[in-house]
Amino acid sequence: MATKRTQIAYRCPDCATATVGFLGGLGAVSDMLRLKCACGESALDIKKQTDGKVSLSVPCVYCKSNHSFVVSPEIMRREELTRFSCPYSGMGIAFIGDEDEVAHEVESSAEELARIMTSLEAEDVSDIQPQDVGEDSMPPDPAIYDTLNFVLRDLEAEGAVKCPCEMGEYDLRFTDDGMQVWCKNCGATYDFYARSVSVAEEYLTIDSITLK
Ligand SMILES: [Zn+2]
Numbered sequence: 001m002a003t004k005r006t007q008i009a010y011r012c013p014d015c016a017t018a019t020v021g022f023l024g025g026l027g028a029v030s031d032m033l034r035l036k037c038a039c040g041e042s043a044l045d046i047k048k049q050t051d052g053k054v055s056l057s058v059p060c061v062y063c064k065s066n067h068s069f070v071v072s073p074e075i076m077r078r079e080e081l082t083r084f085s086c087p088y089s090g091m092g093i094a095f096i097g098d099e100d101e102v103a104h105e106v107e108s109s110a111e112e113l114a115r116i117m118t119s120l121e122a123e124d125v126s127d128i129q130p131q132d133v134g135e136d137s138m139p140p141d142p143a144i145y146d147t148l149n150f151v152l153r154d155l156e157a158e159g160a161v162k163c164p165c166e167m168g169e170y171d172l173r174f175t176d177d178g179m180q181v182w183c184k185n186c187g188a189t190y191d192f193y194a195r196s197v198s199v200a201e202e203y204l205t206i207d208s209i210t211l212k
C-alpha cells in the first residue's frame with residue numbers, strides 16, 4: 001500500500017481559491033514552509049519553533065487577516081484530519097490530512113462560504129467585511145485562543161479528550177467566560193474559564209478534559 005502523503009489546504013481571502021500543498025517540506029533542510037496562492041495575494045506559513053512546536057499563520061477569508069496557531073508537531077503526522085478554525089466566525093480556514101480528507105473539507109468549506117455569502121448578500125468574497133463576521137465589541141485576545149488551541153490539540157493527539165460520543169471532532173469558540181471546546185459530532189462542551197492569557201496558560205498542565 002502506498003504511503004499517504006499529508007496535505008495542507010487553505011482558502012485565499014483575496015480570490016477565494018483553495019490552495020493545496022504537501023507537508024513534506026518540514027525536514028531538516030528547511031524548517032519553514034510557505035504555501036502561496038497562485039494570485040500572489042496570500043500565503044500560509046508554517047514554521048518550526050526553537051521549542052519544537054510548530055506555528056502556522058493562516059489567511060482567513062472572513063477576517064481578511066492571518067490567524068496564528070501553535071501546535072504540537074504530532075499533528076503533522078496524525079492519521080485524522082486536523083481542522084483550524086477562525087476564532088471569530090468558527091469557520092474552517094485550514095485543513096491538514098490525507099488527500100481525500102483534505103479534498104472533502106475544501107469542498108464543504110466552499111459550500112459553507114457560499115452560505116455565508118448568501119446570508120451577507122455578498123456577491124464576491126471581497127464583499128465580506130471583518131465586522132460582518134466578528135463581534136461588535138473588541139475581539140478577545142488571540143493569544144488566549146492560541147494557548148487553548150494548543151492545549152486542546154495536544155490533548156487530542158494524546159487521546160486525552162473524552163466525549164460522550166467517543167468519536168468527537170472538536171472545535172473552540174469564544175464565550176463570555178473564556179473559551180469553550182465543543183464536539184461537532186454530539187454537541188457536548190467543556191469550558192475553559194480563561195479571560196486572560198496568564199489564566200489560559202494554567203491549562204497547559206492539565207492531563208485530560210471531559211466534555212459533557
Ligand atoms: Zn488568491
Ligand SMILES: [Zn+2]
Nearest residue numbers: 060062063086
Ligand atoms: Zn478569521
Ligand SMILES: [Zn+2]
Nearest residue numbers: 165168183186
Ligand atoms: Zn462528541
